[in-house]
Amino acid sequence: MNNFYEIIEKNQKLEKPALVDDLQSISYKDLFVLCNNLSSYLASKKIRKADRIAIFLPNSIEFALSFFSCLNIGAIAVPINPKFKKNEIQYYINDSNPKLIITSDTLRTILLETNNKLEKKIISLKGEEVDLDIFNHKYLGDKLNINSINENDKAIYLYSTGSTGIPKRVTRTHKNLISLANNHSETVGLDKSEKILFTLPISHTYALGNFIAAIKSAMTCYLQGDFNRKKVTQIIEKEKITIYPCVPFILDVLAQSNIDPKSFKSLKLLISAGAPLSKEVFDKFSEKFGIHPRQLYGSSETGVISINLEKDITSTLGSVGKPVKGVTVKIIKEDGKDANTNEQGEIIVKSETMTTGYDNLPEETKEVFKNGFYYTGDLGYVDKNGLIYINGRKKLIINISGNKVDPTEVENILSSHPKVKEAAVIGISHQSSHESIKAFIVCNEKTEKGEIIVYLKNKIADYKIPNIIEFVENIPKSPTGKILRNKLG
Amino acid sequence: MSEELKLKIKEIIINKFQLEIKTAQFDESKPFIEYGVGLDSVANLELILEIEKELKINIDEAEIGSEILFNFKSLYNFINKSI
Numbered sequence: 001m002n003n004f005y006e007i008i009e010k011n012q013k014l015e016k017p018a019l020v021d022d023l024q025s026i027s028y029k030d031l032f033v034l035c036n037n038l039s040s041y042l043a044s045k046k047i048r049k050a051d052r053i054a055i056f057l058p059n060s061i062e063f064a065l066s067f068f069s070c071l072n073i074g075a076i077a078v079p080i081n082p083k084f085k086k087n088e089i090q091y092y093i094n095d096s097n098p099k100l101i102i103t104s105d106t107l108r109t110i111l112l113e114t115n116n117k118l119e120k121k122i123i124s125l126k127g128e129e130v131d132l133d134i135f136n137h138k139y140l141g142d143k144l145n146i147n148s149i150n151e152n153d154k155a156i157y158l159y160s161t162g163s164t165g166i167p168k169r170v171t172r173t174h175k176n177l178i179s180l181a182n183n184h185s186e187t188v189g190l191d192k193s194e195k196i197l198f199t200l201p202i203s204h205t206y207a208l209g210n211f212i213a214a215i216k217s218a219m220t221c222y223l224q225g226d227f228n229r230k231k232v233t234q235i236i237e238k239e240k241i242t243i244y245p246c247v248p249f250i251l252d253v254l255a256q257s258n259i260d261p262k263s264f265k266s267l268k269l270l271i272s273a274g275a276p277l278s279k280e281v282f283d284k285f286s287e288k289f290g291i292h293p294r295q296l297y298g299s300s301e302t303g304v305i306s307i308n309l310e311k312d313i314t315s316t317l318g319s320v321g322k323p324v325k326g327v328t329v330k331i332i333k334e335d336g337k338d339a340n341t342n343e344q345g346e347i348i349v350k351s352e353t354m355t356t357g358y359d360n361l362p363e364e365t366k367e368v369f370k371n372g373f374y375y376t377g378d379l380g381y382v383d384k385n386g387l388i389y390i391n392g393r394k395k396l397i398i399n400i401s402g403n404k405v406d407p408t409e410v411e412n413i414l415s416s417h418p419k420v421k422e423a424a425v426i427g428i429s430h431q432s433s434h435e436s437i438k439a440f441i442v443c444n445e446k447t448e449k450g451e452i453i454v455y456l457k458n459k460i461a462d463y464k465i466p467n468i469i470e471f472v473e474n475i476p477k478s479p480t481g482k483i484l485r486n487k488l489g
Numbered sequence: 490m491s492e493e494l495k496l497k498i499k500e501i502i503i504n505k506f507q508l509e510i511k512t513a514q515f516d517e518s519k520p521f522i523e524y525g526v527g528l529d530s531v532a533n534l535e536l537i538l539e540i541e542k543e544l545k546i547n548i549d550e551a552e553i554g555s556e557i558l559f560n561f562k563s564l565y566n567f568i569n570k571s572i
Contacts, residue, residue, distance in 0.1 A: 228550055468525070
């Protein structure tokens with residue numbers, strides 16, 4: 001199989017549910033028909049190979065149909081997190097320059113507030129007043145030229161959080177995605193009897209990898225736009241969900257909440273990724289629900305790298321496991337030489353699922369894509385059994401429950417406030433499993449914390465806003481003007 | 490009971506968000522956003538968990554929208570009804 005059209009076509013006779021969201025359920029048979037319909041509609045809008053289509057939607061059937069329809073016609077899908085604010089949306093739209101933006105009625109308003117010139121590009125598929133009633137739309141007859149799609153054609157733009165204030169664009173090809181779906185599903189042993197629940201955005205690399213592997217395996221995917229304890233518990237119990245990809249924060253919340261452990265008895269695989277899973281959360285969750293979370297490791301640049309499927313999970317719980325099929329992992333010491341077993345170094349990855357560089361950023365590409373390997377910036381080691389352990393990172397990134405935040409981006413926005421002279425942002429250890437953001441601000445005149453927060457609230461996603469703000473006289477810096485973050489805290 | 494409950498909730502919020510104020514200084518009408526409270530879903534869920542644990546109640550986070558997390562008064566009224 002060279003593309004997702006062939007995968008969806010292969011399953012077109014299956015009557016079983018493929019996608020289930022809050023409003024409806026569609027079978028694999030429906031998925032094939034609806035994707036053909038939407039693909040043909042997009043083709044009728046003069047969308048051609050390599051044109052970009054932004055998808056500004058939460059997890060939903062409409063998101064999934066839009067994504068696969070983009071792939072069908074050779075367009076490049078550009079998922080944009082619906083939680084982003086004006087400045088962020090503007091950046092992604094400017095950078096990707098989409099010919100069309102697929103969204104919902106409510107999100108349309110946000111897009112237009114960002115730039116009212118976008119109106120002509122917007123198509124609403126979800127809500128009360130849709131531009132296209134996708135579920136009743138008849139096939140227009142524009143023939144899809146699937147054969148024109150080459151495995152090395154661009155399929156999706158993802159964005160990797162950098163440490164320079166600007167997200168880096170990562171292009172993944174059809175081959176990258178197909179390999180990811182194959183390798184992940186074969187390593188985990190997915191089959192069509194499984195039911196998987198998504199509360200994390202499938203627009204993001206972690207859930208996306210699991211999602212395309214699930215579709216490739218003809219599983220049933222339950223799509224939820226947000227994490228809600230009551231709803232998650234009801235769905236897992238009622239639908240007998242077998243796989244649930246989480247972040248440690250979700251596991252922590254579930255372990256602390258008043259939930260009957262019997263509700264989760266159908267779960268076979270509970271995946272934890274996005275941030276390190278602490279022993280405390282692992283133990284709390286395992287004791288309460290009788291199932292052990294399994295750590296998965298991946299990145300926007302590579303897709304899934306490894307997963308811990310060890311039989312003896314209690315003594316290897318800190319490991320992200322062994323590389324999935326088709327992925328090579330090495331540990332490189334500071335001198336560039338290969339590390340020995342248990343020896344610390346930088347984790348580097350080679351795989352047919354990974355990108356070859358950052359678009360339009362030759363310097364950044366040269367820095368981390370070397371000799372066919374991607375240098376992850378994560379520090380760790382491999383033990384005698386081949387298990388990977390991560391215990392640090394070189395990159396200047398704050399991890400907010402799986403959401404990566406570039407401190408420089410927050411500092412730049414803080415410094416644009418008229419009363420702020422300069423600012424520094426750090427991540428501080430927070431509770432048992434994650435970090436939160438603290439900002440140190442030097443002001444030109446007396447400023448209230450509230451003023452700063454209201455200012456940020458309009459400009460960046462909520463999870464990037466510092467929880468703690470401290471007004472200081474100065475920011476410690478090196479003689480070259482670099483912020484000395486280790487002196488802040 | 491209501492004053493005791495108010496005090497307890499204020500303590501939870503002050504501790505959770507490391508606010509540099511005493512409970513007596515907590516302005517019940519001041520928008521939470523100005524205190525840096527209720528900014529994102531992760532922090533909100535942590536606050537709900539803390540309230541559930543301390544007050545031994547169950548809350549459905551779907552009911553805690555921006556109107557409830559507008560200020561202390563709105564949150565207190567919601568919790569008071571839930572008890």
